[in-house]
Amino acid sequence: MVRQPIPEEKDSYRTIKFVAPEEIELAVTNLIRNAFSISEEDGIKQVARIFGFYHTGANIHDRIEKMMKQMVLRGDIILKGDRLSLP
Numbered sequence: 001m002v003r004q005p006i007p008e009e010k011d012s013y014r015t016i017k018f019v020a021p022e023e024i025e026l027a028v029t030n031l032i033r034n035a036f037s038i039s040e041e042d043g044i045k046q047v048a049r050i051f052g053f054y055h056t057g058a059n060i061h062d063r064i065e066k067m068m069k070q071m072v073l074r075g076d077i078i079l080k081g082d083r084l085s086l087p
Contacts, residue, residue, distance in 0.1 A: 016051070016053065016059055016060045016063050016064075017059075017063075019051055019063075021067055023051075024047065024063070024064060024067045025067055025071060025076070027047045027050045027051070028043065028047055028064075028067065028068055028071060028077065028084075029071075029076070029077070029086070031043060031046050031047060031050070032077060032084055032085060032086050033086060036085065037083050037084065037085045038083065038084050038085075039082050039083055039084070040065075040068065040079065040082050040083075040084055041082070043064075043068065043084050044056065044061055044064045044065055044068070047064050048060050048061075048064060068084065072084075075087060
């Protein structure tokens with residue numbers, strides 16, 4: 001399950017270090033499933049938005065990108081050119 005912050009509840013927001021790797025991976029998978037294909041950079045931005053991050057700084061960008069690369073290496077997602085898709 002991907003836990004998204006509730007805009008009206010300030011305490012529902014987390015920093016990227018408190019978002020579990022499994023949540024990030026699930027968000028990536030769901031995003032690609034819904035989009036069929038997405039560029040790596042757009043994917044990083046959209047996953048960040050899912051967790052309530054509207055400014056994708058280096059920490060957020062690097063953490064999501066790292067998770068995506070691990071998913072590619074495991075074969076969970078495919079990176080062809082700059083596009084991500086499901087196998």
